[in-house]
Amino acid sequence: MLTRGFTLIELLLAITLSTMVIYTSVAAFRVSAQTITISKRLSLENSLLRTGFQAALNELDYWDQYDDRSAVNRATNPLRAVGKSFAPLIYDPTKLECDPKTWWRGLGFAMDTDATPAVSATNTLKWGNYGQLQRAGHTEPIRAWYPDQIRTINRQLGGYGMISYLPGDAIYCWYESTAAPFAMRGQPRDIWERTASTPVTVNGATYKDGAFTDLLPQKPLHWPGLRVETRRYVVWSSYIDLCQVEVRSPLSSEALRLSFWGVGSSLRGARQQRNLDQLDQVEIR
Amino acid sequence: MTHFALPSRRGFTLFEVGISLVIVSVGVLSVMMLFPTGLKAQQMARFQILASAKAIELMSVNANQWRKWDEQRLEGQTLALCSINQVAQSPLIEQKNCNYRHGSLPVPLDIARRLDAENDEIQQVLRAGGYLFYSSPRPVASIDEGTISLEDIEIPNESQRLVFAYVGHAQQPALANHPCKAWPYYDWYPAPPRVSSFPNNSTPSSRHEDSWRLNAWPNLTEFLAVSTAWQTAVPNTLPELPHTRANVVAYRDKAKELVAALAMVRDLDGIPDAPPGNAYTPVEPYKVLAAGYLAQAMVWLTRPSLMPTAMESTQAQKAHEHSLQWLHRHVTTDPYDWGIDRALNFQNGWDHPLLQYELFPSNSPGARWQDANIFTAANGDISWRILTARPVRNPGTSTSYGMRSVIAPVPGPVAPPRPSGNKIDIEESFGTQVVGQPDTFNLTAPFQPAERCRQLVFWAVDWKSYQDAETAPSAPQDASRVPYDSDGKYSYHNNAHKFNNPEVFFTWNNSSRNGLNTSAPDGLSSKENYLGMWGADRNGNRKLDHGSVPPSVRMRATTIARFNFYNPRVWSGLRN
Numbered sequence: 049m050l051t052r053g054f055t056l057i058e059l060l061l062a063i064t065l066s067t068m069v070i071y072t073s074v075a076a077f078r079v080s081a082q083t084i085t086i087s088k089r090l091s092l093e094n095s096l097l098r099t100g101f102q103a104a105l106n107e108l109d110y111w112d113q114y115d116d117r118s119a120v121n122r123a124t125n126p127l128r129a130v131g132k133s134f135a136p137l138i139y140d141p142t143k144l145e146c147d148p149k150t151w152w153r154g155l156g157f158a159m160d161t162d163a164t165p166a167v168s169a170t171n172t173l174k175w176g177n178y179g180q181l182q183r184a185g186h187t188e189p190i191r192a193w194y195p196d197q198i199r200t201i202n203r204q205l206g207g208y209g210m211i212s213y214l215p216g217d218a219i220y221c222w223y224e225s226t227a228a229p230f231a232m233r234g235q236p237r238d239i240w241e242r243t244a245s246t247p248v249t250v251n252g253a254t255y256k257d258g259a260f261t262d263l264l265p266q267k268p269l270h271w272p273g274l275r276v277e278t279r280r281y282v283v284w285s286s287y288i289d290l291c292q293v294e295v296r297s298p299l300s301s302e303a304l305r306l307s308f309w310g311v312g313s314s315l316r317g318a319r320q321q322r323n324l325d326q327l328d329q330v331e332i333r
Numbered sequence: 334m335t336h337f338a339l340p341s342r343r344g345f346t347l348f349e350v351g352i353s354l355v356i357v358s359v360g361v362l363s364v365m366m367l368f369p370t371g372l373k374a375q376q377m378a379r380f381q382i383l384a385s386a387k388a389i390e391l392m393s394v395n396a397n398q399w400r401k402w403d404e405q406r407l408e409g410q411t412l413a414l415c416s417i418n419q420v421a422q423s424p425l426i427e428q429k430n431c432n433y434r435h436g437s438l439p440v441p442l443d444i445a446r447r448l449d450a451e452n453d454e455i456q457q458v459l460r461a462g463g464y465l466f467y468s469s470p471r472p473v474a475s476i477d478e479g480t481i482s483l484e485d486i487e488i489p490n491e492s493q494r495l496v497f498a499y500v501g502h503a504q505q506p507a508l509a510n511h512p513c514k515a516w517p518y519y520d521w522y523p524a525p526p527r528v529s530s531f532p533n534n535s536t537p538s539s540r541h542e543d544s545w546r547l548n549a550w551p552n553l554t555e556f557l558a559v560s561t562a563w564q565t566a567v568p569n570t571l572p573e574l575p576h577t578r579a580n581v582v583a584y585r586d587k588a589k590e591l592v593a594a595l596a597m598v599r600d601l602d603g604i605p606d607a608p609p610g611n612a613y614t615p616v617e618p619y620k621v622l623a624a625g626y627l628a629q630a631m632v633w634l635t636r637p638s639l640m641p642t643a644m645e646s647t648q649a650q651k652a653h654e655h656s657l658q659w660l661h662r663h664v665t666t667d668p669y670d671w672g673i674d675r676a677l678n679f680q681n682g683w684d685h686p687l688l689q690y691e692l693f694p695s696n697s698p699g700a701r702w703q704d705a706n707i708f709t710a711a712n713g714d715i716s717w718r719i720l721t722a723r724p725v726r727n728p729g730t731s732t733s734y735g736m737r738s739v740i741a742p743v744p745g746p747v748a749p750p751r752p753s754g755n756k757i758d759i760e761e762s763f764g765t766q767v768v769g770q771p772d773t774f775n776l777t778a779p780f781q782p783a784e785r786c787r788q789l790v791f792w793a794v795d796w797k798s799y800q801d802a803e804t805a806p807s808a809p810q811d812a813s814r815v816p817y818d819s820d821g822k823y824s825y826h827n828n829a830h831k832f833n834n835p836e837v838f839f840t841w842n843n844s845s846r847n848g849l850n851t852s853a854p855d856g857l858s859s860k861e862n863y864l865g866m867w868g869a870d871r872n873g874n875r876k877l878d879h880g881s882v883p884p885s886v887r888m889r890a891t892t893i894a895r896f897n898f899y900n901p902r903v904w905s906g907l908r909n
Contacts, residue, residue: 058347069354076365083368090375097382145681151657152678156521176632180646181653217680286397308386311393
């Protein structure tokens, strides 16, 4: 019986080859394991980022961070209070420049009415009684419409709502009939001057105090967090809707952020989604 | 003993085993090599998310009307003297977004030229005069630097590897305004005569008088009488003298005389009727002014201390109402009548006339741009002339170079006032087209949407790992971004975001590259700083980084996404 075994050379070669194969396999397995881990992490992050991105786009359209449509009692949402952006409003939607009732009839040419309040009160009449031309509550509708509109919208919705609802050429200033003799509210300013330097925000807070949603509020501790924030404000007469999606690692607390500026529904659109406007006059032209 | 032949027990030969192992190894390694492909797919997915967000942002910026730009327009004395605004303020997306505030910064040309892409697309864009852009390390928020910090908002690192370009031909955009006259000007109405002595008045003086004289409007004498009466009633003294009834009445009466001299139909009290014709009938601008003077005077008389009568209050209401009607008619009928300022209290789309450069000579099919009717200024500067949809009426002079303006060369003696401002320069600026010739003025020509579609293309490439990623000079900018006229005279709005090097707040302010600009350099003290010759902190970490890849290495950019978009030729906005 032939029982010849491997020669030493063969054995050595076999061991060498096996070692190489094993080493290669282990290295490849290690690399692939790392790759799979990284890939999984990337996949997870991408999923979260994509989810957050879609949530941000959704938020741009529906404004639920500022006024949650799914709330049980929506009337108690914080921004539904009078003076906030989602308060109910009854208004006349006329925005036709050719309609004389929408014309501003204040004093604009002399800008010395906003000094100290005492001086301003005097100066209101310095160039004549402009309150007789147009003021809130004037007996002639054509002289009352503009200040009534701006006063009503401002009182109901605040600054952001006023800017959103009034025409682009609106002058943010009006005369009051309640003050004696006719107190001018604010300095005559258009949207440019009204929003120069200082952002006018939806919720009346600073531009940094936007609204955010935790998309995984009940996640286990070892899961990454996902948060979407939107900041809506008007500055330099531009409407800014700044979104930020944040994916935060539970281990290192490092945040992966995606920020972008998008365009979605206006405040008027968001309010129409909620049927918050009642028109007291519908004009068909 | 019987010897049975045993079946062969010969095993694999070493060669066979070796081959088998090789085959197994190749198979295993092939499978292993698929894993990085999966990783790459995830990275690609990440870039696609980032690119989508960036694309939305760029379109959002483009859709917003930047009224601040209106406030920062410059005027040249002659057509060719001041090129600023003409490109930097165009509605083309690459111009509108390319600044330190709106998210697109040009990749340094030295580096962009090293980047290869599918079909050589990046190089084609560069060869056509375009830029390759990267995302600003700061968020887009339209907030003034120094006023409000947005550093709490971070930009993901991966987005630093995204570059993008606008593919497809840019079109000839409308001019944001006439290079010599930053129309529209705005003013409140009804207003008194705009003269230099009016206290507390920041509006440039003498516009009404300039217009009256330079446009040869009738009844200059009566206008000057109104102006004098106004200045008598409101003397230019500090503290202001009390207004007296006699002076205000005199001013009112002079305004009545002007209305009468202009043959405006009026009632027994001298108050002009509503403007004649229908809503589309233009009115002469000087009549709008006259009606406004009278209205302003009559309302002034209702000041309690001037003891107004009941009749005067009624008259004031009527005069004021009719003056607004005259004004409204004027601002809604002809965007090409530049006789009087547009109304702040009646801002509308008619305020902005359509203007474009005359790139080709009129009515000459097949003509080359070199054949165009070029304007040459006295200093040798050349420019295309301006085309309008309709002839400009009452072009007058500009605010910067009004009749009373004094042009002081730098350095040099103070030049004498110019008797007609830059009226002649403005008149000479208009092209030779026959109004309505569609082969030259084409802003109002019909077009297919596809003609104005372009493509936004994103690539991923780790260009910031170049050794010179933060030391390469900024991409060169068009001269229209530099707030100087061609005579070297320093102009204003140096800090305006639409001007300057787009990387200005990221550029190193010294050759040691250890400091960043906190305000826009004026360009006079250091051209290197102004032009970004020392490079920029392009990842926004406020320190100089040196990558590992030498400049001699070319990089391959991977195409990430493509988005079609509509690029308008004229200014437009989604809101306001």
